[in-house]
Amino acid sequence: MANYSVTKRFGILTAGGDCPGLNAAIRGVCRAAQDRYGMQIVGIANGFRGLINEDAKELHTEDLTGILTLGGTILGSSREKPFAPTDKDDLAIEVSDKVSAIKETYSKLGLDCLVVLGGNGTNTTGYKLSREGLNVIGLPKTIDNDIVGTDRTFGFHSALMIGTEAIDRLHSTAQSHSRVIVIELMGHKAGWLGLHAGVAGGGDVILLPELPYDIRVIGNHLKKRAKSGKTFSVVVVAEGAMSTKEADMDKKDRKKYRTETAPSVAYRVAAEIQEETGMETRATVLGYVQRGGIPSASDRVLATSLGTKAADLLAQGQYGRMVALLGNDIGSVDLSVPEGKVKNVPLDHYMIDSARAVGTCMGD
Numbered sequence: 001m002a003n004y005s006v007t008k009r010f011g012i013l014t015a016g017g018d019c020p021g022l023n024a025a026i027r028g029v030c031r032a033a034q035d036r037y038g039m040q041i042v043g044i045a046n047g048f049r050g051l052i053n054e055d056a057k058e059l060h061t062e063d064l065t066g067i068l069t070l071g072g073t074i075l076g077s078s079r080e081k082p083f084a085p086t087d088k089d090d091l092a093i094e095v096s097d098k099v100s101a102i103k104e105t106y107s108k109l110g111l112d113c114l115v116v117l118g119g120n121g122t123n124t125t126g127y128k129l130s131r132e133g134l135n136v137i138g139l140p141k142t143i144d145n146d147i148v149g150t151d152r153t154f155g156f157h158s159a160l161m162i163g164t165e166a167i168d169r170l171h172s173t174a175q176s177h178s179r180v181i182v183i184e185l186m187g188h189k190a191g192w193l194g195l196h197a198g199v200a201g202g203g204d205v206i207l208l209p210e211l212p213y214d215i216r217v218i219g220n221h222l223k224k225r226a227k228s229g230k231t232f233s234v235v236v237v238a239e240g241a242m243s244t245k246e247a248d249m250d251k252k253d254r255k256k257y258r259t260e261t262a263p264s265v266a267y268r269v270a271a272e273i274q275e276e277t278g279m280e281t282r283a284t285v286l287g288y289v290q291r292g293g294i295p296s297a298s299d300r301v302l303a304t305s306l307g308t309k310a311a312d313l314l315a316q317g318q319y320g321r322m323v324a325l326l327g328n329d330i331g332s333v334d335l336s337v338p339e340g341k342v343k344n345v346p347l348d349h350y351m352i353d354s355a356r357a358v359g360t361c362m363g364d
């Protein structure tokens with residue numbers, strides 16, 4: 001006999017950029033919801049787009065088998081943001097129409113609640129939908145680890161392992177050729193991934209979006225290394241890192257400058273280093289490799305625990321919450337907590353100090 005549950009039937013979707021651990025989280029929510037509480041589940045395809053288009057189907061036990069270790073998301077994802085107007089929208093309908101379509105699908109499918117798995121944008125959309133009268137529960141995922149309200153997001157640890165392995169591999173080839181190699185990791189707004197992988201992989205320079213860099217400082221650091229007999233260096237750059245010159249520009253000018261000067265930050269920094277130092281410099285962009293493939297053991301555990309906690313909240317009718325890692329425990333916070341925010345690396349973070357203490361240049 002299933003335990004009593006306030007929620008009888010809910011919808012589940014994954015939105016925004018995918019990450020390892022999404023399927024583990026889906027399995028966690030759905031298994032607990034079905035087996036422990038006897039709930040019915042509707043899987044919604046491709047994030048909020050599936051709610052607008054009414055693209056959904058019931059999920060049963062067989063749909064949840066063998067997905068714990070699977071990368072990506074069995075539900076599909078999209079960057080559809082129903083509250084943001086967009087002119088390149090293939091659905092070609094206005095914001096208010098999208099929100100009404102979502103509400104209509106929600107009631108047509110007979111849902112008591114919507115479970116949204118996603119990053120800042122997704123949880124913010126979830127909160128906005130809850131203000132529109134829908135019951136919503138959020139789960140924090142992203143390789144960027146930049147969601148306010150949780151101590152860690154799932155997906156981050158897997159991406160960190162991939163980033164660290166890449167840095168390790170670059171060390172040997174940089175050494176063989178006496179080169180500087182710049183590696184770009186994801187993180188357009190927050191530098192958690194770059195900082196962690198940079199420290200774990202022993203990067204000689206780490207550049208973060210939060211800390212604008214001065215190319216002369218980096219040049220001096222690399223020249224000093226060369227003088228001391230270290231003929232190679234590895235520079236770890238977060239996707240959103242910027243120079244002091246770029247930091248002084250407004251957003252529009254910075255975007256223009258960036259698209260005009262290089263395909264991405266790694267190429268820009270590599271060219272700047274070569275010009276500043278005369279050292280042979282190469283760029284590597286890790287890109288979507290960081291988001292693909294099997295989740296790490298740590299992400300599987302976190303995703304499963306957050307998922308089963310979400311099932312408990314569904315059963316108790318505790319809507320308008322985001323499940324979260326709080327210290328060593330799994331809990332939840334109000335869904336308004338992450339709304340419109342980004343958790344950046346604080347400049348007094350112990351890891352920045354620790355990186356400096358082992359001789360890493362932070363570009364400032």
Ligand code: F6P
Pocket residue numbers: 016017018079119142143144186187188239291
């Ligand atoms: O999901 C966040 C993220 O990993 C960012 O670090 C990166 O900028 C972004 O995804 C790129 O994703 P996409 O090309 O899918 O929009």
